[in-house]
Amino acid sequence: MVEIKLTNTATRKKEVFVPLDPENVRMYVCGPTVYDRAHLGNARPVVVFDVLYRLLRHVYGAEHVTYARNFTDVDDKIMERAVRDEKPIDQITAETTQWYLDDMAAIGALEPDLMPRATAHIGDMVTMIGDLIDQGHAYEAEGHVLFAVESYADYGKLSGRSVDDMIAGARVEVAPYKRDPMDFVLWKPSDEGQPGWDSPWGRGRPGWHIECSAMAYELLGESFDIHGGGNDLMFPHHENEIAQSKCAHAGAGFARYWLHNEMLQVEGKKMSKSLGNFFTVRDLLDQGVPGEVIRFVFLGTHYRKPMDWTAEKRVGAETKIEGFVELIGMYGDLETAKTLEPEPALINALADDLNTHAALEVLGKLNGSGDANRLARNVVFLGILNWDALAHRVSEYREQKASLDRYAELLSGLRVRAVETKDFSEVDALKTVLTNAGVEVKMSKEGVELVPGKGFDAAKLAGIS
Structure with missing residues (x-):
């Protein structure tokens, strides 16, 4: 035990x-x-x-x-x-x-x-x-x-x-x-x-x-x-x-x-109405800060140390969670993930006086290893997302990813032609439109990959042919 x-x-x-x-x-x-x-x-x-x-x-x-x-x-x-x-x-x-x-x-x-x-x-x-x-x-x-x-x-x-x-x-x-x-x-x-x-x-x-x-x-x-x-x-x-x-x-x-x-601070200062840095959980949720981001930021600091809520930590948490969803969306099978046990390294971190910071590091290593199912299991164990919420995020990601396939093909074709003509203006123009729509454009020798990022807006791609 x-x-x-x-x-x-x-x-x-x-x-x-x-x-x-x-x-x-x-x-x-x-x-x-x-x-x-x-x-x-x-x-x-x-x-x-x-x-x-x-x-x-x-x-x-x-x-x-x-x-x-x-x-x-x-x-x-x-x-x-x-x-x-x-x-x-x-x-x-x-x-x-x-x-x-x-x-x-x-x-x-x-x-x-x-x-x-x-x-x-x-x-x-x-x-x-x-x-x-x-x-x-x-x-x-x-x-x-x-x-x-x-x-x-x-x-x-x-x-x-x-x-x-x-x-x-x-x-x-x-x-x-x-x-x-x-x-x-x-x-x-x-x-x-x-x-x-x-x-x-x-x-x-x-x-x-x-x-x-x-x-x-x-x-x-x-x-x-x-x-x-x-x-x-x-x-x-x-x-x-x-x-x-x-x-x-x-x-x-x-x-x-x-x-x-220990207590919570906001940007290095005690939270108080007099300082104008007092807000409720509902305030953050209504401002569009997802609950999983609030939780992730909390988990980043050991419970016996003062926790500092900062805009930088919030953005960092959003980016890491998006990365988790991306990996799971690309390679994960949630039904298989549900059959797995939490990582021993993550359990050991929590068993050592609730070292949640170390537990998040385990998630980071799983993300880096590319093991989507193990990552999914441990994201859920830590309560960052539950199975229903993760399934919704993964489904949404896959739908968005599928909707970008034709733009990836279009960009690949433009790149092939640009290499021949030495004119990359059309490639650059399409990349700009995609980026403005919240799409991460990954181009390599292997080909073109388009990844829906934060704030992806398919409507901004309307009219591209």
Whole structure:
């Protein structure tokens, strides 16, 4: 069996991954708060953990892997959006949840096995909060329930922060009902008009952190294998999850391996609205940037390094993918490709702490070798294109290629005559028309080959005879 190594944030070491139960490998990843479109940075953990999901399914079998990613569908930002748009909250969350799923599918992400909504697990959260109170880890104050950070000795161990750093980093609310500034909310009261549920502490709604603890427990158990997310969630969110879960279930390990991806930049700068470089996945898709290009650019940088989205990388990704489609279109048989196993070199690259950059290098070598079927199999394994999308691209390429055959014959004839007359003006004129139509003209001693390139427009060739 392939040996997978992952960098565990909890130990700060690259470790051999050994699941609790190879027949039931479990992974939980923090999902979105559904109040708006996912920005480009939101998509990075989706791609990172989608790649890990694919690797785990390959190694342990799809039926032995469970991937859960939640939707936070109760939050102050959602309420603010509902007021602004004058729409019911459930309409906002239903709409934005589907936006998210559509946009992530466009960049090649498989849907997780489980996609729990926070509002469907309020009862589980109330139960966990009650257990924490009973065990002396939480307390009620003025309609709120707060976790007593002092009751958990290992608080801060995941992020490695001191108490002073944590107070500063969390921007803690100094409220009179808190026993300690670091204590965080598990339950808070809801005003009239705000979403709320009945509880032993009055009508209210959960704090953000308790959601993932309760859903992970209900879906994956008190101990599971992998917990992931962006490194911006390490503190306080993941730190709080650990404290709640380990205190609620004494002796349980909660997540054994913690993985965190680094953040995204745009042209070397932090993405922000103030800099004018903030955009969503949908913005790029609507601008004509294909989802496979977004994914390819993401895969080019190791998940533990900051990723820089640049126009140069986007163009480079488009060119490489076009090259893959060209080779597969010319020589590939997708039915045969489906019967192949992914390349051992590619699997080994991913097994080494998700080295996606090295995995892309394997694709480059396969492209250079001319092995279209093996290339196709691995392009699909990495999620750059799925089989249906690849079949469509290949079919489109072959139709375009066939439509250029008569122009290749025409150009060949003109070249033969030009060699005799020493007048290449007609050859040059036809080459110019072809190039302007998005055709790559390849002329050699063996003959003329015309390849449809990016932006190929057959209409620009109308009238050539």
